[in-house]
Amino acid sequence: MDEPLKKKFKIEENDIGHELEVLQEHLLRNCLCSLDENVIQKLFWRFNSGDVLWSDLTNNWSTEQILMLITCVQLICEKTMKQSATGFICSRIADVHNALTHKENNIIDYFIELADDSDMFVSFAASRALTSFFLAVKSRLDQRWLDKLTENIEDTSQPLKVSFSLDVLKRIIEWKDFDEHVLEDNISTENAILSNCHTLSIRSEHFDSTQVKCLCIKSLESKWVYIVNRFESLIKSNATVYESTIITFLNLWEAMISVKANLSIIDTKPFYSNLNRYVPLLSNNTSAIVWKHILNLFNEVLCYGSTLALQHDMANEPCSLAHLIVRTVKDRRLLHVVPYINGSGGFGGGNLEGDRVLLKKLVLLILKAIAVTVKEAKYDSSSDSSVGSEMDDEDADMAVISRSIRDVLKRVDNFIKQHVHFHPETSPAKWIVQLFTDQDDYLVESMICCLDVARVLCYRNNYLPDLRKDLNPSETFLQFLHTVSFDWDVLLDFLVSNETCFLLYILNFLKYVRDHWDEFLDTCDRKIDRVMISLAKLRESVEKLVSKDLFPYNINPILSLLIECHKKYGAYSGTLILR
Known part of the structure; x- marks a missing residue:
């Protein structure tokens, strides 16, 4: 100038x-x-x-x-x-x-x-x-x-x-x-x-x-692969001066592939590359805060409740990531290096203190990886089988997958009980609700994962009765009702809200109840009346909203399943809660 x-x-x-x-x-x-x-x-x-x-x-x-x-x-x-x-x-x-x-x-x-x-x-x-x-x-x-x-x-x-x-x-x-x-x-x-x-x-x-x-x-x-590689090197260097920059990068990556961004699959597909290279970064050398943001990224990729659970043909990238996560848990590489005790965000509870936020992100990710792996195997096997011998191969493949998933869940179960005050006999079906009870979106998605895995693996020729017990869907739902004090208004709020995928969960759970009524009865035992009253009141509340054209979407499939379940309950008890 x-x-x-x-x-x-x-x-x-x-x-x-x-x-x-x-x-x-x-x-x-x-x-x-x-x-x-x-x-x-x-x-x-x-x-x-x-x-x-x-x-x-x-x-x-x-x-x-x-x-x-x-x-x-x-x-x-x-x-x-x-x-x-x-x-x-x-x-x-x-x-x-x-x-x-x-x-x-x-x-x-x-x-x-x-x-x-x-x-x-x-x-x-x-x-x-x-x-x-x-x-x-x-x-x-x-x-x-x-x-x-x-x-x-x-x-x-x-x-x-x-x-x-x-x-x-x-x-x-x-x-x-x-x-x-x-x-x-x-x-x-x-x-x-x-x-x-x-x-x-x-x-x-x-x-x-x-x-x-x-x-x-x-x-x-055009620059993404280079940028991803550069940040991989920065994370490996573990230099604290870059920590804030790394976190911002991981947040951007997560935002770009998030369903909330409303971007097309074609636009976001290039940004799914090299995700698997970041799994080994979950190591002893990586800080707890970076761990959390990598877990956030992976959890967004495996967006099970909002997208993957609804798809028959899942993309290769999330499936590949899910397989790698399952393998790293199975071979003990992942759970043995979690920076739980040294991490921030601790919680009270005797001498066991650690980063519960990190713990929940990790457990949810593993459950989603298991669900994606099982779902992919289910559709791959069903699409390939058309004759008797192929059906036998399908059953053999699913048996191998079932044993592998059981092994992974056992490792997660042991890991959780080492760090959180759960009774040794508490099944995953119960502790997932207790672990995620203060975070609705995590809670509902974890319940969907366990429900879907159980429906695929545990009810085919009576596979693995111990896994069936660990993932008992009725036990999970009963624990969930205990958490919300059997309040049907809370159930209605979950149904109306778009903040969780509760609609998908309750739809699949009611189908399970319809198909496995005796197991549902056995699990609920003396609490069956209280459970069915809650469901009856939920149905009554939904019907009132529907009659006034106030429900935000078509809820008729849920109502039909509730009616079927109440008919079964009426036949069992000799009474009907609602006509």
Whole structure:
């Protein structure tokens, strides 16, 4: 920048803080029409000439002024997204947003440069502003900005820059589209305020971030194998200076393959590569916190309750990961190196203290790996068998798998009882409920895994009666009812909520009860009346909601199974709880 410009900007720096405060106040009122145009001109429009660099202008700004600038940019982007969803936008906000996205305006390049700023609050705020900016510009997102971010990720010698770029991409991938986002004000209030300003009428449409997400992951695709290999080396090095960066990377990887991201299988498939290489990283040399995030990643890949349990043909990648996890448990490599005692997140209980959070993540992962392995074997064998001799081969194959799974479950059972205060005779069917009782999503998915494994392995020609006892589905359900105090309203809440896969669990469990009524009766024993009353009250509550057209989905299959089970109970007891 030449000297006359420097002199001019130095004078303006004296009142820049006041101008930014005024701009922020107007943005919070959702309208810039009454703002002096000179303020906007000085702050944004003059940069569209390309003659001035933001880094030069802000060189002598205070931290507070830089933070105020970042906040204003983030507000402009958020107001643009919010108002666009209503069909009306303040014309001045639209103008400023367009000025920010002008190809000659280098403010985004400047924000990316703040990745390794010495003040962590500045870099933190810049990453949030970039997230909002990328989401707001949608299809106009300049590939040059994404390239800068991904180049930062490749250079792992600069952890701050890597973490910054990973965090921006992760927040974009995790963004959830709502008609009214949780961070937004009420839209009706927004319209009332906008009625006093000069608004532009635009086509209102539901905000869809899919296009931006796809652009972000596409920018990583060609570099992904290299990035994965680099972070594998960083984890092996066990250098604490990289721990935060590693965690952010694992979080991004998890977000990209998560079903919650609503990305297509085609878009996310490249990011399933090299997952198996991270299983050996669960070792003595890896810290407990990194263990947890690797387990989170694997648990997301083996998303059994939400996707894999519903598929006949599962992809090779999750099946391969499941097989490897089962093998590492079977040969004792995994359970013997768990950093349980030395990990954080301990819990009380006599002299046994350790990282229960890590323990639950690990156990859930093993249960999901077992369920995926069994499910794959079931469909592979059923699709290959058509004649008698092949049926014999199928039974022999399933017998081998059953014994292998029994061995793995025994190892997990022993491991759990070494670290948690469960009675030695407590079966996995009971302790999985007790272990996960404070985390609904883990609880329900673990129950689905055990139920599905039991239905495939334990009821074919009376295979392995000890495994049938260990995974008794009735025992699990009875323990679950004890946990919720037999409260049918809690069961209804589980059914209505989309936070767990309880619908899939109760559907499969009721099918099991229908097909194995005598075993269900034997397990419930004297508590059968209390169990059936809870199910009857659940049915009654569901029917009331259905009659008022208030149930969020088609619940008729569940109602039909409840009716069948109550008929069996009526035949057994001589009475019907409900007609």
